[in-house]
Structure formats: C-alpha cells, structure tokens
Amino acid sequence: MSDLKxxxxxxxxxxxxxxxxxxFPETDEYGLGAAAFRxxxxxxxxxxxxxxxxxxxxxxxxxxxxxVIGVHPRWTLTMxxxxxxxGISLIETMMALQCGAVRxxxxxxxxxxxxxxxxxxxxxxxxxxxxxxxxxxxxxxALMFRSHMEQFGTTTRQLAEVSxxxxxxxxxxxxxxxxxPMTIEDHETARMIVEPLRLLDYCLINDGAVCIILTTAxxxxxxxxRPVLISGAGAKDDxxxxxxxxxxxxxxYGPVQAVAKEAYGMAGVGPADIDALMCYDNFSPTVLFSLExxxxxxxxxxxSFVEGGTLAVxxxxxxxxxxxxxxxxxxQGWGLNVEAVRQLRGECGARQVPDCKIVQxxxxxxxxxxxxxxxx
Amino acid sequence: MPASTYTKPLPNNDPYSKPFWxxxxxxxxxxxxxxxCGDLHFPPGPVCPACLASNQSFQPVSGRGTLVSWVxxxxxxxxxxxxxxxxxxxxxxxxxxxxxxxxxxDEQPEKLHAGASVSVIFDxxxxxxxxxxxxxx
Numbered sequence: 001m002s003d004l005k006x007x008x009x010x011x012x013x014x015x016x017x018x019x020x021x022x023x024f025p026e027t028d029e030y031g032l033g034a035a036a037f038r039x040x041x042x043x044x045x046x047x048x049x050x051x052x053x054x055x056x057x058x059x060x061x062x063x064x065x066x067x068v069i070g071v072h073p074r075w076t077l078t079m080x081x082x083x084x085x086x087g088i089s090l091i092e093t094m095m096a097l098q099c100g101a102v103r104x105x106x107x108x109x110x111x112x113x114x115x116x117x118x119x120x121x122x123x124x125x126x127x128x129x130x131x132x133x134x135x136x137x138x139x140x141x142a143l144m145f146r147s148h149m150e151q152f153g154t155t156t157r158q159l160a161e162v163s164x165x166x167x168x169x170x171x172x173x174x175x176x177x178x179x180x181p182m183t184i185e186d187h188e189t190a191r192m193i194v195e196p197l198r199l200l201d202y203c204l205i206n207d208g209a210v211c212i213i214l215t216t217a218x219x220x221x222x223x224x225x226r227p228v229l230i231s232g233a234g235a236k237d238d239x240x241x242x243x244x245x246x247x248x249x250x251x252x253y254g255p256v257q258a259v260a261k262e263a264y265g266m267a268g269v270g271p272a273d274i275d276a277l278m279c280y281d282n283f284s285p286t287v288l289f290s291l292e293x294x295x296x297x298x299x300x301x302x303x304s305f306v307e308g309g310t311l312a313v314x315x316x317x318x319x320x321x322x323x324x325x326x327x328x329x330x331x332q333g334w335g336l337n338v339e340a341v342r343q344l345r346g347e348c349g350a351r352q353v354p355d356c357k358i359v360q361x362x363x364x365x366x367x368x369x370x371x372x373x374x375x376x
Numbered sequence: 377m378p379a380s381t382y383t384k385p386l387p388n389n390d391p392y393s394k395p396f397w398x399x400x401x402x403x404x405x406x407x408x409x410x411x412x413c414g415d416l417h418f419p420p421g422p423v424c425p426a427c428l429a430s431n432q433s434f435q436p437v438s439g440r441g442t443l444v445s446w447v448x449x450x451x452x453x454x455x456x457x458x459x460x461x462x463x464x465x466x467x468x469x470x471x472x473x474x475x476x477x478x479x480x481x482d483e484q485p486e487k488l489h490a491g492a493s494v495s496v497i498f499d500x501x502x503x504x505x506x507x508x509x510x511x512x513x
Contacts, residue, residue: 122453123385128393128419129477130385131507134465135453143467147445150490192450195462243419244477249444 004233005266011094012220012227012376015044015213016338021177021329024207025115029059030068032209033110037069040211045224046104051213053105055093057085058332065108075102081111083282083325086333087361087369091233093214103215109334110209118205128243138202140247141283142194148251148285149196152300156196158307160187162284163200163326165311170323172313172351177206178327201284203325210334212341217376228341231358232267232372234259242366246282255368256293263360267372271295274372275356276343277311277319278336280363281326287311287319290364318353337361337371344375382502383456392420395434401506403498406434407474418474439496441470443512446480446488468494468510479509487512 017039019032033056041048054073056062058081066072075096079085089107096102118124121136129135148154164184170176182200190198220227236255241247248255264270271294279290288302296317297305311319322328322339329335340359342348362370387397392408396419399406407416410424411431423430448462457463466480481497494510501507 119453126385126388128388128390130454131387131505132465132477132479132509133384133449133454133457133463134477139447139449139465142447143445143465146447147467147490150445192448192462195448195450197447241475249475 004262007094007098007230007233008266008268009229009231009374009376010217011097011214011230012217013212013214013230013337013341013373014220014223014225014227015040015046015211016341017041017043017211018175018331018335018338019209021175021206021208023114024112027112029110029112029209030065032112032207033059033065033108033211034069036110036209036211037106037108040106040213043225044213046213051104051106053093053096053102055079055089055105055107057081057089057107057109057334059108059110071106075105083280083332084363084365084367084369086337087363087371088367090212090214090230090337090371091235091369094230094233097214097216103219105214107212107214108209109211109331111330111332112207113330114206125245127245136194137246138197138283139194140244141285142197143247144251144289145285146196148288152303154288154303157184157188158303159201159284159288160184161306161309162281162287162311163187165306165309165315166281166320166324167327168312169321169351170327172349173322173328176323176328177204178323197283197285200326203282204327204330206330208329208331210331210338212334212337220376225345227376228344228373229376230371231374232263232265232269232370234262234266234370235368237367239366246365248366251289251292252364252368253289253293253299256290256362256364257295259362259368259370260294263370263372267374269358269372273358274317274360276321276340276353276359277317278340278359278361279319279324280333280336280365281320281324284326286364290362293364294360294362294370313351313353321348321351321353333361333363340373344373377502379502379504382505384501385454385456386505392422396420397505399434399436400498400508403506404436405439405496405508406436407470407472408432409435416473418476437470437472441468441476441494441510443467443490443492443494444469444475445490466494466510479507481509481511484512
C-alpha cells in the first residue's frame with residue numbers, strides 16, 4: 001500500500017457526534033443512530049441533503065436507517081457488528097472519497113447490547129471449541145495474556161495500570177459510564193472471570209451511538225470547525241487462528257508492526273511524535289500488545305512500560321483519554337476515533353492533552369488497522 | 377453417562393469435523409491432512425488452506441505436544457459448567473504442528489508452565505461423546 005502515501009492529508013473528519021451512553025430500553029439502534037447523526041451534522045454544519053454516502057455498523061437494516069433519517073445516498077455499506085470494523089470503515093470510506101464515489105459520507109454506529117442483554121459467549125457464540133468449555137472473546141485474551149506472562153514475565157499488577165489509567169480518564173469525561181475511582185488494588189481483588197483476567201480487564205456493555213462525517217480536505221475548509229486530517233493509515237489482516245475468535249499466537253505482533261510501518265511511513269512520523277494514542281481495548285491485554293507492535297516499547301516490555309501511570313493524561317503516552325471501552329463506552333473503536341478528533345480540536349476539557357497535534361488510533365485484532373490524525 | 381443426561385455443549389454440526397469426533401470415540405486423535413500437498417491443519421475445513429485442494433484425509437497424530445497457555449474459567453457461560461467452576465482450558469501445540477484447545481486433567485500447579493510436555497487422554501464424557509483432553513507428563 002505504498003501508494004497510500006499520496007492520500008496523506010487529503011481527507012478529513014469534519015463532524016462527530018454521539019449519544020449519551022448507558023441503558024436505553026426505550027429506544028433502539030435507529031433512535032440512537034439518528035441522534036448521533038443529528039449531533040454530527042450540527043458539529044460540521046452540513047445539511048443532510050448533502051450526505052451522499054451512508055455506512056452503517058451494528059445497525060440491523062441500512063435502508064431503514066436511511067428511511068429514519070431521510071437520507072437517500074448514492075453509496076451505502078453495511079459492516080458487521082465487530083469492533084475491528086471501525087478502522088476498516090474509516091479507511092474504506094477514504095478510498096471511496098478518493099475515487100469520487102462519495103462527496104460527504106456519514107458513518108453511523110449504534111449498539112443496543114446493554115438493554116437487550118447481549119452476551120458474548122456460550123450459546124450466543126457457538127464455535128468448534130464449545131465441548132471443552134472454551135468460549136467468549138475475553139477467554140481468548142486471557143489465553144494470550146497468560147502466554148505473555150509466561151514468555152516475558154508480565155504481571156497482572158502491570159496489566160492493572162491499563163484499567164486504572166482509563167478509569168482516571170472516565171472520571172474526567174462527563175459522557176463516560178463508569179464514575180467510580182479505581183486503584184491497582186481494586187483491579188487485583190476484582191472478581192475472576194477467566195483467570196488470569198478479572199472483571200476490570202473486561203470492557204463495558206452499554207447502549208449508545210456514534211456518527212462520524214468525512215469528506216475531502218478541500219471541501220472540509222468550508223465547514224464549521226477545523227478539519228481533522230487522515231495523515232496516515234495502515235492495514236493488515238491475519239486469519240490464521242480465526243476459529244479461535246479474537247486470538248493470535250503472536251499477540252498480533254507481526255500485523256501491528258506491519259501496520260505501524262505503513263501508517264508512520266505515510267504520515268512521516270514515528271512513535272515519539274504521538275501526543276495521544278487511542279487504542280482498541282475490548283480487554284486490557286490488547287493495549288499491551290498494541291504498544292509493543294507499534295514500537296512504543298520493545299517486544300515483551302509493555303508491562304514495565306505502562307508502570308507508574310504512563311498511559312494517563314499527564315503521563316508519557318496519554319491513551320484512551322475518554323476512558324476507552326473499559327470505562328467510557330463500548331462503541332467498538334468508533335468512540336475512540338471521535339475522541340481523537342476532539343483531542344486535536346482541543347475540546348476535551350479536564351482530560352485535554354496539552355498541545356495535542358498528532359493522535360494515533362490502533363486496533364490490534366484479526367483485522368489490524370491504524371490511523372494517524374492531525375489538525376488541518 | 378447416558379447421552380440424554382449430558383448437559384454440557386455438544387460438538388456443533390460442522391460437516392467437516394464429524395470424522396474427528398468419530399475417531400476420538402475410538403481413541404484416536406486426528407488432524408486434517410491434505411492429500412495433495414501434505415499440509416496438516418486443524419480444526420477441519422472444506423479445502424486445504426495451503427493449496428485449496430478438496431481432497432483431504434484425517435491423519436492420526438502422536439497425541440503428544442507442548443502446553444502453550446491455559447486459563448481457569450470462573451464464570452459459567454453454559455449452565456452445564458456451573459457445578460465445575462473453576463475449570464481449566466488449555467492451548468496445546470501438537471508435536472505435528474497444529475494447535476488445539478482442550479482441557480487439562482490432573483492439574484498440578486508445580487508443573488504448570490508454558491512449554492510443559494503434554495499427552496492426550498480420551499475422556500468418554502457420555503455414551504456418544506469422547507473428548508480428547510491432555511495431561512502434563
């Protein structure tokens with residue numbers, strides 16, 4: 001994808017919107033999606049008649065979404081309800097803008113999992129390994145983290161640093177679901193789920209929606225706020241162990257390295273230039289795996305790297321400044337991209353990273369993606 | 377145990393893995409082998425992931441391997457496991473190459489470390505179902 005370099009700074013996020021996060025049995029994906037869309041339009045000042053691209057994720061029927069919001073585009077895509085689709089959607093929309101298929105694209109993600117009591121294991125997620133009692137994406141991360149502990153000596157106290165830093169951010173974010181302070185001791189004494197992982201290593205399940213509007217950097221100049229440019233992007237899929245969901249024997253180290261090389265190469269920056277990191281965190285170990293693959297520390301050293309509040313605002317690498325999936329909201333990567341935009345615009349209030357100029361998003365998953373954002 | 381009273385999850389109805397379960401019932405651990413290029417893979421699938429050939433067989437393996445990782449389930453995602461918490465799930469790299477998720481039997485904490493040698497045991501959990509499980513040597 002070396003020719004991706006030609007796309008550097010050519011496309012922009014111009015509008016972002018979200019709903020409150022929580023438990024909303026009175027509505028559904030369409031109600032939440034419409035509210036997020038309305039907020040994103042207001043954020044950028046576009047009229048909805050100007051939206052000619054619609055991408056929906058975790059929303060049952062794209063056409064009903066279009067009917068509900070009165071948008072009848074020339075380009076529509078539906079993405080499956082997997083977190084890894086956030087990065088994929090943003091990058092594929094950039095491609096659609098590049099070839100002129102779309103002028104203004106609205107990407108809408110909605111999740112009603114909390115009030116509908118969605119579970120992520122057992123009978124709701126049948127797999128080949130069921131007879132041995134192996135299920136749930138968290139169990140895959142537990143297997144990987146145990147392997148990381150054995151190979152590199154990483155400890156659960158080090159892992160706790162991830163959850164503790166993100167909870168600290170949630171306390172500074174008025175939208176965040178989790179409002180109770182957390183210490184390393186709280187993490188270490190929380191209920192075991194799939195050992196070595198405890199409750200506080202698992203993401204939230206909550207209702208909510210996010211909308212992101214993209215266009216070209218050129219068109220973005222006419223809109224309400226300063227555009228946030230896509231300066232770098234990288235992609236690599238690895239399906240070797242896909243029958244074990246959310247699992248990779250190498251913690252996605254190879255794919256994350258490949259994606260880092262592409263994204264940093266396209267943007268012309270490196271890890272030392274990143275002011276804030278937005279890191280997919282369905283389970284806390286993923287953050288450690290991402291840091292190693294991206295090159296923020298050496299392989300196997302993420303445990304010591306995060307010690308002492310490295311990931312908190314005010315630390316060496318502020319990460320998931322909205323509280324992430326662990327403590328803000330389970331918007332499956334979409335919310336983290338919105339936070340990247342707000343940090344660059346300086347809209348983050350108490351959790352604002354000072355002088356924030358370059359923000360990176362990464363998802364270490366079977367479909368690894370990274371996007372580097374800068375202010376236009 | 378009569379099959380009708382077995383309350384834990386059963387193998388899914390994946391057509392490619394039926395022979396695996398039939399072999400297990402007879403005390404043989406098998407993986408899928410491509411008749412064309414010899415690639416060994418698991419779990420079974422419709423074609424060889426290396427060369428895409430359809431012609432594949434099931435090849436018995438030694439039943440020996442190394443322990444890669446393990447976890448203890450403290451949460452029962454199925455009611456059938458409620459009485460057995462915590463239970464252990466392991467990831468084994470078979471001597472022949474493929475990896476397999478299974479259970480560890482007769483767990484001894486002092487022997488529990490990555491790289492430990494393990495051997496298969498055939499555990500007839502019901503009249504119809506035999507689970508290949510592993511024990512640290």
